[in-house]
Amino acid sequence: MDKCRWLKRVERWFDGESADAQAVERHVAACSICADHVRCLRALRDGTAAVAVPETINDLQFPAFLTDIHERIGQPRRSHRGFWALASAATAALIVAAAAFTLMTGGPQAVHAVEVESYATELEGASVCTYHTDNGTATVWVSMPKEESL
């Protein structure tokens, strides 16, 4: 790439810091390298200026801007409190229903080590029943009539 020893001075002139502006202008007019460099600098400056345009709120827009902020502050926050309250109530109702069912049905049936499937007697007037003792012993009980059974 070709370089000119005037480039630094040209850059200072472009930034408005040159002490000998007329000499630099004459050189730029005569030197194609420096002329190209100046064009590049101008393109760069224009592009930067286009990007760096700040968004501003002018005085006419400011009341509307504040009004919008006040409206947003005044709006209630979206909350899931209702959902959780409903879920808690449903869970509590389920627990109460399960407890009531357990109490009313006498709870789950106890599993006994010995199950009595059937029982009968051929003795006249006698009856048979079955029960489990407190320690879980299955018992089949023939209740005899007071008088002689046979």
Next chain:
Amino acid sequence: MNLMALGIAVLALVAADEDQPPPPVSIRVVAVQASDDQEGEPKKQALRFGSGTEEIRTAIGDLKFDNYKLVKASTVTAQFNQESRVPIDNTYTLYLQPLSRESGGRVKLNVRVTMPGKTPQAEPVNALKTTVIAAPGNKFKLRGLELDDGELVLVLTVRG
């Protein structure tokens, strides 16, 4: 060829195993006579358990008699689907018939207690007949049949 012979041998063994009846069930039988000293009298003395009744005291703990006297204690080896006969005394005879193996090693069992009929020619009567499913090691009892001045109590335990 060798594989085919091995396969046939395995099949024969499996078939032979299926033909084998299940192993018999050991059942402990303890019979006691439960009685009161004097009917209507308030109970003043400690319960009296006769010799040989120790193993069933928990099982008969709910009964309200004063005396428990051993009538019979034996261990029966009962084949499946066959009735094993166990004479208890001159009146009662116990019959045990294992029917099937259930889940958890439990045994389904027909139990009946017979007594003579009204006449010498009459067939014995099933004084009590029941079907139970019993887990090994757990006792169950049959009670209520009259025995002399008391009641016959049979405590049975399937041992596996």
